[in-house]
Amino acid sequence: MASQSAELIGLRVSRETTERLQHFTQLFLKWAKTINLVAPSTLGDIGNRHIRDSAQIYALAPGPKTWIDLGSGGGFPGVITAILLSEISEGWVHLVESNQKKAAFLRVALQETGARGSVHVLRIEDAPTKIPACDAISARAVADLSLLLQFIAPWMASGATRAFFHKGRDYETEVANARGRYDFDLVKHQSIVEADSVILEITRMQQLSQGAGAINVAR
Numbered sequence: 001m002a003s004q005s006a007e008l009i010g011l012r013v014s015r016e017t018t019e020r021l022q023h024f025t026q027l028f029l030k031w032a033k034t035i036n037l038v039a040p041s042t043l044g045d046i047g048n049r050h051i052r053d054s055a056q057i058y059a060l061a062p063g064p065k066t067w068i069d070l071g072s073g074g075g076f077p078g079v080i081t082a083i084l085l086s087e088i089s090e091g092w093v094h095l096v097e098s099n100q101k102k103a104a105f106l107r108v109a110l111q112e113t114g115a116r117g118s119v120h121v122l123r124i125e126d127a128p129t130k131i132p133a134c135d136a137i138s139a140r141a142v143a144d145l146s147l148l149l150q151f152i153a154p155w156m157a158s159g160a161t162r163a164f165f166h167k168g169r170d171y172e173t174e175v176a177n178a179r180g181r182y183d184f185d186l187v188k189h190q191s192i193v194e195a196d197s198v199i200l201e202i203t204r205m206q207q208l209s210q211g212a213g214a215i216n217v218a219r
């Protein structure tokens with residue numbers, strides 16, 4: 001019998017993927033009783049505030065890719081990308097997280113859901129020598145844009161083509177500050193989960209070069 005599919009922010013996902021996401025949610029809520037994985041005030045709306053919010057990244061860049069997710073914390077967005085990649089049995093997500101307890105949770109989450117990823121208990125600053133190449137990078141709630149660009153510069157110089165960062169309402173200030181240090185193209189995607197949030201997509205990044213990159217607003 002064919003698996004029933006469901007819809008997740010415009011993505012068709014199989015019953016198996018839905019079950020993986022449900023299993024992850026149960027695990028997350030169990031571990032969140034003893035480890036601070038997200039702001040406690042958001043635990044009641046994990047489906048929207050965290051899972052759908054994270055799934056936006058895969059929806060913007062679907063298909064097999066090698067991802068690096070910086071500061072994965074409780075798994076957002078990296079574990080959700082890894083679960084969605086399991087649907088197509090291709091691609092991989094390297095989760096970088098320096099906190100041992102969170103890393104332990106991430107390992108269990110990947111193992112129990114069968115998601116396509118692995119955990120690196122590292123400082124982000126040390127990760128480029130351990131994980132030398134990737135196609136795309138994600139990060140949510142980890143650092144301001146200038147520091148994120150500093151973090152991703154080695155990967156963007158060695159083949160990564162796109163980076164996706166969730167940002168809140170102050171993103172314009174962060175973009176203006178980053179423009180003083182980096183040249184990059186930017187597409188701003190309106191979040192479909194949070195009215196005052198965006199996902200910034202960075203491409204063609206170079207450090208300290210002359211001239212401003214193009215700014216496009218996604219429709």
Ligand SMILES: C[S@@+](CC[C@H](N)C(=O)[O-])C[C@H]1O[C@@H](n2cnc3c(N)ncnc32)[C@H](O)[C@@H]1O
Pocket residue numbers: 037038070071072073074075076077096097098099102122123124125139140141142
């Ligand atoms: C505010 S949490 C966000 C977690 C997750 N991305 C989310 O959106 O729910 C930031 C996470 O990044 C990790 N982190 C911050 N700076 C880091 C660094 N330099 N190297 C590795 N992990 C870092 C922290 O341990 C924490 O788990």
